[in-house]
Amino acid sequence: MEVLTINNVSKSYSNHQALKSISFSISNQRIFGLLGPNGAGKTTLLRIITQIIDADEGEILINGEPLKNDHIKDIGYLPEERGLYKKMKVGEQLLYLAMLKGMSKAEAKKEAAEWMKKFEITDWWNKKLEDLSKGMSQKIQFISTIIHRPKLLILDEPFSGFDPINTNLIKDEILELRENGSTIIFSTHNMESVEELCDDIALINKSEKILSGSKTDIKTSYKSNLFRLVHSGELGELKEGFELKESEKNLDGLNLSLIQVNNGAGPNDLLKYLIDRTEIHAFEEKIPSMNDIFIANVKAGNDE
Amino acid sequence: MNKILLIISREYLSRVRKKSFIIMTFLGPVLISGIWLVPIWLAERGVEEKKIQVYDESGLFLNSFNNSNKFNFEIITGDVEEKKQEVRDEVYDALLVIPKIDIYDPKNIELFTQSSPGMDLVQSVERMIEDQIVALKMEESGIDKKDLDKIKTDISLGTINLTETGEQESNTGASMGAGLLFTFMIYMFIFVYGVQVMRGVIEEKSNKIVEVIISSVKPFQLMLGKISGVAAVVITQLLLWIGLSALILLVVTTMTGFDIEAAQMNPESVAQGNAMVGKIAGSILKLEISKILGSFVFYFLGGYLFYAALFAAVGSAVDSDSDTQQFMLPITIPLILGLVISTSVVINDPHGSIAFWASMIPFTSPIVMMMRVPFDVPLWELLLSMFFLIIGFVGTTWIAGRIYRVGILMHGTKVNYKVLGKWFFMKS
Numbered sequence: 001m002e003v004l005t006i007n008n009v010s011k012s013y014s015n016h017q018a019l020k021s022i023s024f025s026i027s028n029q030r031i032f033g034l035l036g037p038n039g040a041g042k043t044t045l046l047r048i049i050t051q052i053i054d055a056d057e058g059e060i061l062i063n064g065e066p067l068k069n070d071h072i073k074d075i076g077y078l079p080e081e082r083g084l085y086k087k088m089k090v091g092e093q094l095l096y097l098a099m100l101k102g103m104s105k106a107e108a109k110k111e112a113a114e115w116m117k118k119f120e121i122t123d124w125w126n127k128k129l130e131d132l133s134k135g136m137s138q139k140i141q142f143i144s145t146i147i148h149r150p151k152l153l154i155l156d157e158p159f160s161g162f163d164p165i166n167t168n169l170i171k172d173e174i175l176e177l178r179e180n181g182s183t184i185i186f187s188t189h190n191m192e193s194v195e196e197l198c199d200d201i202a203l204i205n206k207s208e209k210i211l212s213g214s215k216t217d218i219k220t221s222y223k224s225n226l227f228r229l230v231h232s233g234e235l236g237e238l239k240e241g242f243e244l245k246e247s248e249k250n251l252d253g254l255n256l257s258l259i260q261v262n263n264g265a266g267p268n269d270l271l272k273y274l275i276d277r278t279e280i281h282a283f284e285e286k287i288p289s290m291n292d293i294f295i296a297n298v299k300a301g302n303d304e
Numbered sequence: 305m306n307k308i309l310l311i312i313s314r315e316y317l318s319r320v321r322k323k324s325f326i327i328m329t330f331l332g333p334v335l336i337s338g339i340w341l342v343p344i345w346l347a348e349r350g351v352e353e354k355k356i357q358v359y360d361e362s363g364l365f366l367n368s369f370n371n372s373n374k375f376n377f378e379i380i381t382g383d384v385e386e387k388k389q390e391v392r393d394e395v396y397d398a399l400l401v402i403p404k405i406d407i408y409d410p411k412n413i414e415l416f417t418q419s420s421p422g423m424d425l426v427q428s429v430e431r432m433i434e435d436q437i438v439a440l441k442m443e444e445s446g447i448d449k450k451d452l453d454k455i456k457t458d459i460s461l462g463t464i465n466l467t468e469t470g471e472q473e474s475n476t477g478a479s480m481g482a483g484l485l486f487t488f489m490i491y492m493f494i495f496v497y498g499v500q501v502m503r504g505v506i507e508e509k510s511n512k513i514v515e516v517i518i519s520s521v522k523p524f525q526l527m528l529g530k531i532s533g534v535a536a537v538v539i540t541q542l543l544l545w546i547g548l549s550a551l552i553l554l555v556v557t558t559m560t561g562f563d564i565e566a567a568q569m570n571p572e573s574v575a576q577g578n579a580m581v582g583k584i585a586g587s588i589l590k591l592e593i594s595k596i597l598g599s600f601v602f603y604f605l606g607g608y609l610f611y612a613a614l615f616a617a618v619g620s621a622v623d624s625d626s627d628t629q630q631f632m633l634p635i636t637i638p639l640i641l642g643l644v645i646s647t648s649v650v651i652n653d654p655h656g657s658i659a660f661w662a663s664m665i666p667f668t669s670p671i672v673m674m675m676r677v678p679f680d681v682p683l684w685e686l687l688l689s690m691f692f693l694i695i696g697f698v699g700t701t702w703i704a705g706r707i708y709r710v711g712i713l714m715h716g717t718k719v720n721y722k723v724l725g726k727w728f729f730m731k732s
Contacts, residue, residue, distance in 0.1 A: 013730070014726055014729075014730065047713075050519040051519070052515070052518050052519055052713070054731070056731065072519070072520055075519070077515075077516070077519040078516075079512075079515040079516060079519070081512045081515055081715060082512055082513070082515065082516060083511040083512030083513045083516070084511065084513050084516075085318075085507075085508075085511060085513055086511060087318065088318065096310065096314055097516065097517075097520070099310055100307055100310060100311075100517065100520040100521060101520050144516070145516075
């Protein structure tokens with residue numbers, strides 16, 4: 001089941017086009033990374049999904065239905081530019097934001113109390129936001145985003161400005177929310193968190209989608225048949241089809257080599273061939289990181 | 305709709321609970337009742353008596369200085385220098401020296417005081433001397449004072465309005481007073497609460513909560529909710545002021561036992577300088593109170609809505625209070641212009657063409673029309689002006705909404721009028 005489907009969405013402002021015919025879809029209970037350099041159009045797309053602005057063209061479906069006002073209660077949105085009322089008390093603030101999403105007061109109260117208990121901040125209910133530390137208000141901000149139990153959670157740079165403890169807390173919550181049936185989109189350029197959390201990704205550069213799919217598939221497709229080998233003794237000249245890209249001594253006196261396979265042979269073929277030539281201590285296929293893929297794609301796009 | 309109510313109640317409660325609101329609510333009535341009570345109290349209390357020595361070498365004025373509760377004159381003889389010293393020593397407040405004079409060319413009459421004398425004293429003394437000289441001249445010319453008193457005429461114009469239903473006594477002074485009072489109140493409230501709306505918008509923008517909110521409600525709903533919430537605060541404040549002022553007046557009058565109504569109705573009993581307030585207050589009762597109050601409520605709300613939207617748009621365009629300057633000018637100029645027209649042109653010619661047009665154009669009408677209403681504005685003019693004001697605030701709200709929805713999401717952009725125009729025409 002597709003929770004969110006984006007079909008040919010375009011948006012332009014008076015002096016530039018922010019999105020050019022973007023399409024992708026997100027399945028239920030997945031964590032979806034929306035990646036791209038600054039100014040690529042990520043925030044514009046998120047604002048269209050949250051109905052803050054309208055797309056010029058294209059359609060957006062939520063659970064198969066065209067986006068409508070009523071979907072607001074199904075979406076939780078943590079914008080990149082975020083904050084809370086400084087003079088308002090924590091409890092009132094959470095109730096207010098939950099009720100704006102369409103929750104009843106009683107429901108909101110119950111949920112707020114539960115979340116505050118979970119985050120061990122129950123005694124903050126009557127504190128004003130301005131009296132809390134930054135880390136504390138980040139917790140409140142996160143609760144306010146998910147208090148109405150959104151089916152679709154949209155987080156724009158969720159970890160920017162969060163301390164490592166809160167970052168971990170939120171990572172755990174994101175994973176738990178997915179377990180409980182939510183679908184999560186998060187936009188970021190923190191590739192580490194993408195490696196760690198995302199099931200699927202889409203990469204946007206210069207207003208266009210240049211890549212999308214499951215993280216594993218993308219990584220596989222970017223495999224360049226490179227193998228990393230730790231061995232003792234020289235390798236010597238390799239046969240046709242195997243190419244030694246680099247080789248160096250590591251600290252233990254062992255050799256570290258990178259071998260490229262060009263003839264379609266599998267890892268076992270390479271291993272069998274190498275076993276006879278040298279003592280092998282470690283052997284692994286080098287899989288590109290999301291960071292490599294991101295940089296390679298964005299650079300290629302910018303060089304055009 | 306429900307969401308707008310939520311926003312209104314938050315805006316309302318967050319302001320009503322503020323210390324500054326509570327302080328103003330109690331301070332306001334004290335100030336208002338102060339304006340009513342202090343002049344009356346001063347009048348009751350009387351003024352300090354001034355002691356004046358009169359050294360009359362001419363001997364013509366021995367009986368012409370009448371003592372009053374303000375001045376006590378004492379005819380003296382002896383050494384002038386010694387008497388001057390008494391003034392220096394503050395035994396007496398003043399020394400009037402009248403040399404031998406020619407009544408056809410009175411010269412060198414001098415008043416010695418320690419510091420500059422008040423206008424009141426100088427004028428009183430001058431008047432008394434003049435009166436005596438006039439009397440002496442009449443005597444010499446053989447005119448009987450009784451004949452002159454017969455010739456002297458003093459009229460006071462009774463102004464009557466011809467209305468559909470008959471004749472009605474009008475009171476220019478009261479109309480003017482009522483007009484001024486309501487005009488100033490509208491001007492003040494539009495300013496104070498318009499700026500509150502603007503600050504609220506800036507606060508949401510600089511707190512960066514605005515994007516969180518508008519993922520739940522439309523920017524236009526947020527703006528309307530804020531404007532209405534502040535309007536509710538104004539109405540609350542106004543009602544509390546009226547209620548508390550009435551209460552204070554009631555308590556003070558029963559406690560001290562003086563009759564405010566009598567003081568108002570009979571302004572002569574109030575000291576001259578402070579008579580205006582009592583006179584106005586008393587005569588307001590004779591005006592068409594319901595029409596005036598009804599218009600006041602309408603123009604007050606209409607004017608507030610008209611300007612609050614513009615203030616909201618300004619707030620959305622800037623990042624902090626200090627950037628508002630350039631956009632405030634076009635809002636403040638028509639407001640101030642309205643006040644200037646009211647207090648200079650309309651007050652003298654409440655039905656002239658400037659008054660008419662200024663009370664039709666919604667930029668100035670809330671202020672100018674309130675100056676005119678106590679002078680009996682034709683009903684069609686009133687309704688037409690109200691109609692324009694309604695169109696006006698729907699218009700400004702629409703324009704402001706278009707700027708607001710873009711502005712609140714813009715951070716750190718350098719904004720000028722061209723940019724505002726661009727935002728206005730931007731698709732949402």
